[in-house]
Amino acid sequence: MDLHQRHHLRLSGRRDGQPMMFAHGFGCDQNMWRHVAPAFEDDFRVVLFDHVGAGNSDSSAYDFDRYASLSAYAEDIVRIVTELDLHDVVFVGHSVSAMIGVLAERMVPERFAKLVLVGPSPRYIDDEGYVGGFAEQDIHELLDSLDSNYLGWSAAMAPTIMGNPDRPALGQELTESFCRTDPDIARAFARVTFLSDNRADLALVRTPTLVLQCSNDVIAPVAVGRFVADRIPDSTFVLLDATGHCPNLSAPEETTAALAAFVRAAETEGASIAR
Amino acid sequence: MTQHEFAREAFLDALLDDDPEKLYDRAPCGYLSTSPDGRIVKVNQTFLTWTGYERDELLRRSFVELLTPGGRLYHETHYAPMLRLQAAVRELALDVVRADGQRIPVLVNANLEVDDAGEPVVVRIALFDATERRGYERELLRARQQAEASERQARELAQTLQRTLLPPKEPAIPGLDVAATFQPAGDTLEIGGDFYDVFQVAEGDWVAIIGDVCGKGVEAAILTALIRDTLRAVVVGMHEPSKALSALNEVLLHHETDRFCTLVMVRMQHGPEGWTAAISSGGHPRPLLIGPDRNRDEVGGPGPLVGVLDAPEFRDERVALRAGDALVLFTDGVTESRDGAGFYGDARLRDVVGRPLESARSVVDAVFQDVVTYSGGPTRDDVAVVVLRVPEKS
Structure with a gap:
């Protein structure tokens, strides 16, 4: 199948620029980067995509058995990187895609120049000597939440937004373009996201890495971000003023500035910058 | 106009001039305003009565903290991005945790208001008690899941039986x-x-x-x-x-x-x-x-x-x-x-x-x-x- 269609690939920016790949997390799609990615188009080759099963990807390519682990998502990244023949890739992964990026880096480390992990968590569920922030029961509650909102969270939201209930076509367009997910796939993706444990993978990352952490993130608390930065050998930790889990939407300027400082720096020799 | 009609008009006029504070505080829905990053800055009495919180306990707290852990995950992965991308969310099913730890199922509508420069200013959130509706929806959901399971079984049975009717x-x-x-x-x-x-x-x-x-x-x-x-x-x-x-x-x-x-x-x-x-x-x-x-x-x-x-x-x-x-x-x-x-x-x-x-x-x-x-x-x-x-x- 065509890779572009499979992942709704969007390439922009400088054709000969260093590739900068943005990966969205669970719950939405590449629209998560709409206020950040354009700032890098002047000197980077910007690569946006949807994970299979999310957004405008080809959901017929979704296989419940295959996507039962994060490795499958990482393999998809590797496939995009190799088929587009990308080298020196700057990979920016939000939320679960931070760990997907870590896994992809382990598969083809030679392809990556820098990793940026936005709101990463290697494990969401508390464990002995580790606070992820959630109990397993909480994850099942999320799955229930997805089910309760299955009645049409995507279809129900859009029409009124444009203030034009008598022109449903407008709403239709919005519903289709933002964060559209098949409920069964959303459930499966939630399961694989929030039940994964990738703590052991962190120490094996070879690529210089920036951890971008929000101040008050209920999904990935500050302590978890620090845990990630502590385990990855060549890493930098930056605490943003932004709160919540989606600084790419709530604080695009601050996020862009922190990203730019890291990706435009010539060398990043493991110095930890913390505020 | 009859006396009766006069009385009626006077009554309607009085309603038109109803005290805006009462309209807000006694609205038949919970009503919250938060800063764009979710901190509660104003809350109506209905919400306080439902949840058992004092007004001062809620001010400056984050709306997401009032949700169940699973609801927080949903909030951060769906609600917050949608609100930012579309400036509104409609009919989200969430649970609010009361002061005494009990949960109230609610349906949430929210609008994100922006200023002339397009910068977010305030989020207005209306919450509707959905206790009975949620129970009903759970039953519907269970029925749907059962129907899907029965359909799978029926299909398998039909296929198996069909095979026995043809040469092996x-x-x-x-x-x-x-x-x-x-x-x-x-x-x-x-x-x-x-x-x-x-x-x-x-x-x-x-x-x-x-x-x-x-x-x-x-x-x-x-x-x-x-x-x-x-x-x-x-x-x-x-x-x-x-x-x-x-x-x-x-x-x-x-x-x-x-x-x-x-x-x-x-x-x-x-x-x-x-x-x-x-x-x-x-x-x-x-x-x-x-x-x-x-x-x-x-x-x-x-x-x-x-x-x-x-x-x-x-x-x-x-x-x-x-x-x-x-x-x-x-x-x-x-x-x-x-x-x-x-x-x-x-x-x-x-x-x-x-x-x-x-x-x-x-x-x-x-x-x-x-x-x-x-x-x-x-x-x-x-x-x-x-x-x-x-x-x-x-």
């Missing part, structure tokens, strides 16, 4: 090239009415049948089994297919069902001059005889439906098959398959089997493929095709 493996007759295909109607939970069977009576003496039982489902399956067993029993010592069909007619008439079937029966016998076919049809599309020097004609004695008339007359037609000749048996799922506008039809079937085809399998596959292409997807009816072919050197 590709039929084979020594000295003949035989191939068959059966495709149940697309997207159905029921057992279809089409069937075929190929079995041996004696050495060099074989029977092939293809048929279509009226109706679908368990009754059709029972009838199919009855037909197959009856024919297998009566053909012993009864050479003419027409007689077998008469016997079957008798059995169906006495069976406690008003169902009937269409059927073609072919008796293939090998003698000194090669293979001879005796063919009789009971209301079924007659087979086509194809081969190097054949005209793709229908063959077989025509007759009425089986299981309807008291004394039907079935007839036999005998054909001596030559090397390269083949009989194409099919059900009306082939000729009556639809493309939305018309029917597949006899002419198109004749075209397909008229192409040079070197084996029984290639004839079967060509017909089936062409029907699928014509229907543009899964067929609406069962499709069965059986081809009996005399090899060039037999």
